[in-house]
Amino acid sequence: MPAIEVYHLYKHYRVHHKAPGMMGSLRAFFRRRYRVVRAVEDISFTIEPGEVVGFLGPNGAGKTTTLKILAGLLHPTAGEVRVLGFVPQRRERAFLRQITLVMGQKQQLLWDLPAIETFLLNQAVYGIPEAEFRRTLAELTALLDLEGLLTKQVRKLSLGERMKCELAAALLHRPRVLFLDEPTIGLDVTMQARIRDFIREYNRRTGATVLLTSHYMADVAALCQRVLGIHRGHLLYDGDLDALAERVAPYRIVRVTLAQPLPAGALAPYGDLIALNSHRAELRVPRARTAEIAAALLAALPITDLAIEEPPVEEVIRRVFAEAARLDAEAAESPPEEEGP
Structure with missing residues (x-):
């Protein structure tokens, strides 16, 4: 059975729409008007136990709304959602004991107390036996290098130290x-890498299922083989990250080091010249002809080193959402839906 099941999920909000100025306020006082914001619009996907999946999209795409529905914090407008076989919005105790939601911009740690106090509170909330609590805390302390941080006031911790303690607090009950x-x-960058290493190791040790949103593409590239792409509430892509690169970026980057400087014209026949700096150059070449072009470069030019790379993940994702935005702009825009009082 999939760990996460989402079928035809919708989430719409009614938002008060008020014209600017005093007259707008007076009109809104007597006759309020609303518009419908379609945060999530008919998305479906399933995630198997143990998968680490990236959930990508620009700001306002519907990522956090979807996560909150999966965690049971929001009720869907329509559709079916199940996590570990539970309906999240029912907030059953057995469900809450097996999931966790960590939001980088919100905290659960008690600001004026040491982090260990929040840990003890969570132990009581989740009913974690003392021996299990101590064992899990020792494991998380080792994995996250929390030694010396647990007894410091949270407000005296750096952002990175605080984030590590947030993760530990969220994982004390060993969520699935x-x-x-x-x-x-x-x-x-250093702390980002350490958090990524921790998530990867936690997934390896426990087999936990992870659904991750991030604007740092390094997080996604390092942790996720599969990605979900969402734009304006619609699911644009669900599949392998490498396959996405092949679909929207049908080229590779060839980096060469030259024995002597060459003019741009000497490199232009082999591909699109991205950069040329003295003895180094970067070319964008068609994916299907990469091997052929690399061989031609080595045979014809004074090259001392050659490397072939995939396009940066940031570029791949940017192309996906740029294409979606272009299609939106070309489509006829319907006026916003309004409701009476």
Whole structure:
């Protein structure tokens, strides 16, 4: 049975629409008008136990709304959602004991108390036996390098230290499903890498299912083989990250180091020249002809080193959403739906 099942999920909000100025306020006082915001629009997917899946999309695409529905914080407008066989909106105790939601921009730690106090509170909330609590805490302390942080006031911790404690607090009850919403936001590159390493190791040790949103494509490339792409509430893509690159970026990057500087004209016949800096050059070449072009370069030019790379994940994702935005712009826009009082 899939760990997460989503079938034809919709989430719409009624938002008060008020014209600007005093007259707009007066009119709204006597006759309020609303518009419908379609945050999630008919999306379906399933995630198997143990999968780590990236959930990608621009701001306002519907990612966090979907995660909140899966965690039981929001009720769907329509559709069917199941997590570990439970209906999330019922918020059953057996369900809550097996999931966790970590939001990088929100915290659960008690600000003026040491992190260990929040951990003890969570132990009581989840009814974790003392021996199990100590064993799990020791494991998380080792994995996240929390030694010396647990007894410091939360407000005295750095952002990275606080995020590590947030993760530990969310995992003390050993959840089987992790919903991670921007867990590395605002962290420096070193701390981002450490959080990624932890998520990967936690998944390997426990077999937990992970659904991850992030604006840092390094997070997605390092952790997820499969990605879901969402735009304006619609699911645009569900599949392998490499297959997505092949579909929307049918080229590879060839980087060469030259024994001597060459003019741009000498490299132009082999592909689109992206950069040329003294002895180094970058070319964009068709994916299907990569091997042929690499061989021709080595045979014809004074090359001391050659590397073939996939296009950056950021570029792949940018192309997906740029194409979606272009199609939106070309489509006839319908006026916003309004409701009376």
